[in-house]
Amino acid sequence: MARLPVYLRALNSLLESEIRSCSSEELATAAGVNSAKLRKDLSHLGSYGTRGVGYDVEYLRYQISREIGLTQDWPVVIVGIGNLGHALANYSGFTSRGFRTVALLDADATRHGELVAGLKIRGFHELSAIVHEHGVAIGVIATPAAAAQSVCDEMVAAGIRSVLNFAPMVLSVPEGVDVRMVDLSSELQILAYHEQRKAPLHPEAAPTGTAGVA
């Protein structure tokens, strides 16, 4: 499943370049995965391509979108409209096919009424009413860490069962609720790990067992 968004992104770039059909090798290269794995994944969707022609890019995009659930409408609410919430509200992926940001909420009353990405910032106390009115499926938390758990609890109480958390804080949720945490510092750490292995600039920090004699 985690590879479907990657295939979708690759198919979107192919369409932007007006490429209408592609081989599994071309798609695998665009997606940065191995082509045997890609063929296997796509066969699970019932998509095998046509011998000598390859895959129809537009149709495959539709199949993957449907599998992910993007042919439905997913109303999204963003809570915490600081710099990050502001950036998310303007982020194209949050307003494109499938997703629709219906409300921006912030606890700071001095911000209410301010226009961000075409929406007025509203009070956090309106959460439950907004969830019911719009059938909000996904709540995005962009608050400081200290507020994240209580915001999450209110989201769950209002009926939201999918939470995307940007606060650097592990959230507890009841069974049946999904939380995905975007931990920006993990990404930096993974880069540091690889960078360290490229060039051991500081031998004293080399991993045990591989450090040379200084």
Place this chain on the structure above:
Amino acid sequence: MARLPVYLRALNSLLESEIRSCSSEELATAAGVNSAKLRKDLSHLGSYGTRGVGYDVEYLRYQISREIGLTQDWPVVIVGIGNLGHALANYSGFTSRGFRTVALLDADATRHGELVAGLKIRGFHELSAIVHEHGVAIGVIATPAAAAQSVCDEMVAAGIRSVLNFAPMVLSVPEGVDVRMVDLSSELQILAYHEQRKAPLHPEAAPTGTAGVA
């Protein structure tokens, strides 16, 4: 490797709660992984815990930090100081142990000199000089998609070999350069996929082969 930042986050929360030692089961629960896998991962670091006592939280945190490379100093530069760059500059993970943001660069000259997170925004043309002066290892791209590839090319030309890309755009880099892309819309898509499977509100969007007779 991808689990090391997760263990590190769990150890940090344990330390914040003043827990000094823990069993593999406790750490596995805090990290949200299975304890057999955790013990195997930690044994690769040469860390086995003590029978009846468990792991020394602080020492294990040091071992994992060293393995990731966080006992070194990683100067970071952020390019593109819109809302997202602004949020990143203020994000604790980008200024904490191991990482140090040394410069914020933006192409917009009207922003130069503005103070963000204690640093003055500087011109993008200063990139190469800053990389050499500070030995910048990691470049963070928070520009619009259209600018991302050329910013990345300049980073690589200046000697940066690890890039964290927030622009919704797949970047091409030469061999030896690592790029990690944080694709915020993939995260939303993964939530939508699971949400769809919880409650098929729109049967016509159900995956092939599982749709019931309407």
